[in-house]
Amino acid sequence: MSEHRKHVLVCGGTGCVSAESLEMVTSFKKIFKKRDLDDQFMVLQTGCFGFCGQGPIIKIFPDDVFYVKVSLDDIDEIVTEHLINDRPIERLLYKDPETSETLPKQHDMGFYKKQERIALRNCGLIDPENILEYIAFNGYEALGRVLTNMLPEDVIDIVKASGLRGRGGGGFPTGLKWELTRKPMADQKYVFCNADEGDPGAFMDRSILEGDPHSVLEAMAIAGYAIGASIGIIYIRAEYPLAIKRLEIAIKDAYAYGFLGKDLFESGFSFDIYIKLGAGAFVCGEETALIHSVEGHRGEPTKKPPYPSVEGYYKKPTSVNNVETFANIPAIILHGEEWYADKGTEKSKGTKVFSLAGKVNNIGLIEVPMGTTLREIIYDIGGGITDGKEFKAVQTGGPSGGVITVADLDTPIDYESLLAIGSMMGSGGMIVLDENDCMINIAKFYLEFIQDESCGKCTPCRLGTKRMHEILIKISEGNGNMEDIDKLKTLGRMIKDSSLCGLGQSAPNPVLSTLKYFYDEYLAHINEKRCPAGACQALLKYSVIAENCVGCTACKKVCPVNCISGSPKNVHIIDEDACIGCGACYDVCRFNAILKP
Amino acid sequence: MIMEDIYRLEEADKKLPVLDEFIESLSVKQDEVIAVLHKAQQLFGYLPAELQLYIARKLDVPASHIYGVVSFYSYFTQEKRGTYTINICMGTACFVKGADKVLNEFARQLGIKSGETTEDGAFTLTDVRCIGACGLAPVVLVNEKVYGHIQPEDVSRIIDTYKEKKGE
Known part of the structure; x- marks a missing residue:
């Protein structure tokens, strides 16, 4: 890397790519060529920097300058001013939203300060399409060490002692899963990588696969050696074309360099990896459903036991692990189990990647030690709530999880503590909600999702969630009664107890959790026919503030249902029964004379 | 419905050989239903009944199985999409x-x-x-x-x- 005077790193994650970051790479290349600068500067695309809300991101090495919200028009200036004349461009630097201080360096930013990157160690640092860059950062060293110096049992012991647990949401100890898959006698075993990241609002796995695909391949080969499998299969969503492309390149290169294929490191161990595409079914994230999908069937789950570690793909022992789980493995092998177990809480070791989204200032991908509090994540890393609004709750665990409220902001986050407060870790999606979000609306949103995604095999999930969804619609339209609350609770318990797979067993969680923490809001909808957050359209009734109204007739003209009456220069009146709550009058009024409910 | 119906699809005579070639290249065919359907949808833009039947015959699996898979996954569409x-x-x-x-x-x-x-x-x-x-x-x-x-x-x-x- 030393031959070039400066390196330009352009974020090539999906977020930045959709804001023309790849065109920026081309533009740099063109300018370098045209101005004969190729031997001085080099441009490369990296994986996701994580700070997606500030994208597209460009970082200059060795100056360690971090540019945010760059546009194609800025490229020429970056070359002339920064690269050639060494004058960093002030207006493209990140400004702290609170202090307005300009922060050119990544590690000074609140967003990065409290992070500790293990699974994301190479994301935003290396070119994911160049195996040599991965190797330069100790890539495939862990595999080499495992194959030449360690017994499979030793590998399992290290992973067990590290305390690593499944990052897909369940939190099952990874080492134990490997051991259980190693035990049965079988002529063939399989390592599966679950990259069917279906949880809406979560993009950890996508970013790892786009930013550091080799770490997953290396870890799969290590897992194969540990459990005695020679075939690995990556099951990935078809909705992630960029991740698929980078995986394909990575697999091809890994074969070319002898990190996949026959007799790796002359150890006699062989390992092949294949990619299988999903086709848009959330339930396929469940391991038995995933295996059926890989076999070419409908992705319907089956009863456990038998667990896949005993009877999986084609009835052979199969270990299914998540992308992020795998990304931790090479680091654990290289640094040792104690290094990893030192981080985190008593029962949840290491770090966890979260995708922070919703009503928070710094949207992006973060990795923090287990046990970090929600307050640190939302306020220190996330930079607080957007537009200075009031924090209301965080939704974790997606459609299987629940809400965390102000009361639990200081709870250290790990698998157990989240379960204890009625949510769950899930895969790591964190959606921040503010005062304008109606919790019934959110619960309704998730149930609608479950309705779409329920495979229909078992009755409680297929029909039970449908009934719950109908009740929520009724409540959000102001037609609910107190009996409905009891029905929601009873149905919720029943569905949890009697559904076949994890999808159904956790489907009522968003409702039960909002019922527990936002009971008042349910009551307001039912008893007062009022939506406190002002989100449920059917309950929104606007009214005129008489002392502000000058009788300009603007509201009357714009009302689509003609429910506003009044003559010019006289106070207008809204017929609340006819009002559909569209808010057009509120938007058009220039005298603050419309009261928003 | 008979197999010949498939030639009513737009440019079927050009697209089918590409699909055939893809199917031939697969080693374990029954396992690859989803991959074949992805390829077919990429070529034709959607998966009408004629095409599903064609694929079923090619892979030697019941047409009901293909239909079951197509209707299960949201990525597959049986209706022609807009431009x-x-x-x-x-x-x-x-x-x-x-x-x-x-x-x-x-x-x-x-x-x-x-x-x-x-x-x-x-x-x-x-x-x-x-x-x-x-x-x-x-x-x-x-x-x-x-x-x-x-x-x-x-x-x-x-x-x-x-x-x-x-x-x-």
Whole structure:
């Protein structure tokens, strides 16, 4: 890397790519060529920097300058001013939203300060399409060490002692899963990588696969050696074309360099990896459903036991692990189990990647030690709530999880503590909600999702969630009664107890959790026919503030249902029964004379 | 329905050999139903009954199995799509930032509901479950192109862009 005077790193994650970051790479290349600068500067695309809300991101090495919200028009200036004349461009630097201080360096930013990157160690640092860059950062060293110096049992012991647990949401100890898959006698075993990241609002796995695909391949080969499998299969969503492309390149290169294929490191161990595409079914994230999908069937789950570690793909022992789980493995092998177990809480070791989204200032991908509090994540890393609004709750665990409220902001986050407060870790999606979000609306949103995604095999999930969804619609339209609350609770318990797979067993969680923490809001909808957050359209009734109204007739003209009456220069009146709550009058009024409910 | 019906599909005589070649290249065919369907949809744009039957015969599996798979996965479509498919991301991050309003606005301006195609065959409107670009919420995808931070007032601009393109 030393031959070039400066390196330009352009974020090539999906977020930045959709804001023309790849065109920026081309533009740099063109300018370098045209101005004969190729031997001085080099441009490369990296994986996701994580700070997606500030994208597209460009970082200059060795100056360690971090540019945010760059546009194609800025490229020429970056070359002339920064690269050639060494004058960093002030207006493209990140400004702290609170202090307005300009922060050119990544590690000074609140967003990065409290992070500790293990699974994301190479994301935003290396070119994911160049195996040599991965190797330069100790890539495939862990595999080499495992194959030449360690017994499979030793590998399992290290992973067990590290305390690593499944990052897909369940939190099952990874080492134990490997051991259980190693035990049965079988002529063939399989390592599966679950990259069917279906949880809406979560993009950890996508970013790892786009930013550091080799770490997953290396870890799969290590897992194969540990459990005695020679075939690995990556099951990935078809909705992630960029991740698929980078995986394909990575697999091809890994074969070319002898990190996949026959007799790796002359150890006699062989390992092949294949990619299988999903086709848009959330339930396929469940391991038995995933295996059926890989076999070419409908992705319907089956009863456990038998667990896949005993009877999986084609009835052979199969270990299914998540992308992020795998990304931790090479680091654990290289640094040792104690290094990893030192981080985190008593029962949840290491770090966890979260995708922070919703009503928070710094949207992006973060990795923090287990046990970090929600307050640190939302306020220190996330930079607080957007537009200075009031924090209301965080939704974790997606459609299987629940809400965390102000009361639990200081709870250290790990698998157990989240379960204890009625949510769950899930895969790591964190959606921040503010005062304008109606919790019934959110619960309704998730149930609608479950309705779409329920495979229909078992009755409680297929029909039970449908009934719950109908009740929520009724409540959000102001037609609910107190009996409905009891029905929601009873149905919720029943569905949890009697559904076949994890999808159904956790489907009522968003409702039960909002019922527990936002009971008042349910009551307001039912008893007062009022939506406190002002989100449920059917309950929104606007009214005129008489002392502000000058009788300009603007509201009357714009009302689509003609429910506003009044003559010019006289106070207008809204017929609340006819009002559909569209808010057009509120938007058009220039005298603050419309009261928003 | 008979096998010959498949030649009613647009350019079937050109596309089928490509599909055949793909199927031939697979070692364990029954395992690859989903991969074959992806390939077929990529070639034909959708998976009508004739094509499903053709694939069933080629892979030597019951047609009911193929239909079962096609109808199970949301990525597969049995209806012909418009030239431009407008996907509104309805992941949670987009939802809390008002993706439903964007969807409604597209539906209103195009005069179709989600899942439908305009009469002139130009646009299909659908919602999609999280494309993982939450930093850009709310997100709209037109074919492969991603539009971030979309508000209802941006809708007409997007529609016009593609109307012009189609007119060219």
